[in-house]
Amino acid sequence: MTDRKTWDVIVTMPSRIVTIGPAPSEHHAALWATRLQQQLTGTAHPDGTEITTAPHTSDCDHPDAYETHPCEPDGIAEILRGTSDDDDPEARFPDLYARLSMIHGAYAAPAWSAACAALDNEAEIRDGVRELADLVADAERAVSHATAVLTRLRSNQVYDIELAEGGDGADMLHELDAAARALRNAARVAQWRRNLERA
Numbered sequence: 001m002t003d004r005k006t007w008d009v010i011v012t013m014p015s016r017i018v019t020i021g022p023a024p025s026e027h028h029a030a031l032w033a034t035r036l037q038q039q040l041t042g043t044a045h046p047d048g049t050e051i052t053t054a055p056h057t058s059d060c061d062h063p064d065a066y067e068t069h070p071c072e073p074d075g076i077a078e079i080l081r082g083t084s085d086d087d088d089p090e091a092r093f094p095d096l097y098a099r100l101s102m103i104h105g106a107y108a109a110p111a112w113s114a115a116c117a118a119l120d121n122e123a124e125i126r127d128g129v130r131e132l133a134d135l136v137a138d139a140e141r142a143v144s145h146a147t148a149v150l151t152r153l154r155s156n157q158v159y160d161i162e163l164a165e166g167g168d169g170a171d172m173l174h175e176l177d178a179a180a181r182a183l184r185n186a187a188r189v190a191q192w193r194r195n196l197e198r199a
């Protein structure tokens with residue numbers, strides 16, 4: 001039964017059928033089908049894929065295409081965050097980009113690009129935060145190691161007279177101690193930021 005005069009695009013592939021809709025009218029559905037048809041050229045899809053239209057009925061159990069295909073960067077980024085892209089591209093057809101282009105036409109590409117840029121930026125931040133915390137931790141370890149070596153050189157077992165006596169060795173120990181304290185403070189900030197990333 002047709003509730004309103006809304007229409008779906010039916011993508012029939014050898015192993016499955018995907019229904020996308022409802023489009024607001026038969027005309028819209030035809031436009032969607034045409035746009036998807038055009039994408040077959042540059043998009044991996046199963047051999048024998050056929051794209052047709054049919055009335056949307058009350059029996060349909062597919063999600064609302066407009067709700068699940070927002071044409072704005074935040075909404076697209078949100079979907080992409082929950083999607084892994086390591087699947088077989090044919091098995092994904094029509095993928096999110098193909099669906100967005102199908103439904104929103106020329107508006108899809110800029111929204112998609114902005115979403116991808118936002119995700120790239122998130123990834124860059126995530127990587128930078130991790131690298132920062134690791135580097136500060138490395139620096140802490142290096143300073144601690146230097147302190148241990150210097151302490152041994154000044155010890156009675158080894159006794160480097162230059163570092164053990166006179167002020168320079170003691171100054172250096174003092175500087176390393178100050179560096180260790182500074183790095184502990186830096187590490188606290190780096191770790192706090194890193195924990196936010198995990199939350």
Ligand SMILES: [Zn+2]
Pocket residue numbers: 007008019021022055056057060061062
């Ligand atoms: Zn339907």
